[in-house]
Amino acid sequence: MRYFTKQQGQKEAVPVDLEPLGNDQFKITVGATTYQVDALALEHGTLSMLVDGQSYNVEFEENGDELGVLLRGQVNRIDVADERRLRLRAANAAFSVEGKQLVTAPMPGKVVKVLVKVGDEVKEGQGLVVVEAMKMENELKSPKAGKVTELFAKEGTAVENNAKLVMVE
Known part of the structure; x- marks a missing residue:
């Protein structure tokens, strides 16, 4: 499945392809770089991940299309959208917010x-x-x-x- 991600301060969205390989393993391609990931879901939205042999504990918190990612003590806010969501956003971009x-x-x-x-x-x-x-x-x-x-x-x-x-x- 293809997603597009954009961190705060980034101008362009980066394509992210996620391919499940089975047994909690994934192939993730971010831009032009591909990673082998072994992910195990823990409690409260935490993942224990092996990414190309490196171990990480990652916490996630979803808020709409935005994802808060806590990794190595630092929080990053990432906007995540699939291709359908991007098209909907583009269609709605011409409209302005009205009322309260x-x-x-x-x-x-x-x-x-x-x-x-x-x-x-x-x-x-x-x-x-x-x-x-x-x-x-x-x-x-x-x-x-x-x-x-x-x-x-x-x-x-x-x-x-x-x-x-x-x-x-």
Whole structure:
């Protein structure tokens, strides 16, 4: 199966081909490089992996098309999409977001900074709230230009996955 992945800061998506070989073994081709992988699923979304003879413990957390990957103490956010999803995204790219938009926590964490207050005018893509999750700070951005009409986030508080943070109208 072919996927396309893009890490934060990357401009172009990288093709990733995943071929199951049986007995928890896979052939994974990332761009032009191919790896032999032996993967064993452990508890709580963790995989024990042998990649070309090197051992890794990898933790995953899914949030829609985004995948949080904890490897060697570092979290990477990777956007993952198959060819069908890429076509759907391209078709929807011409549409803009309208009406009230609720910004929610992408995963459980702690609100470390609130960047706006009720009544603030914001631009599309402007930072609204910073949430720390999996030892990484994530700046959540406005999905549209508009006005902050409600603010649920409070600095220093813990939030659950999909907790209401900010309403932009």
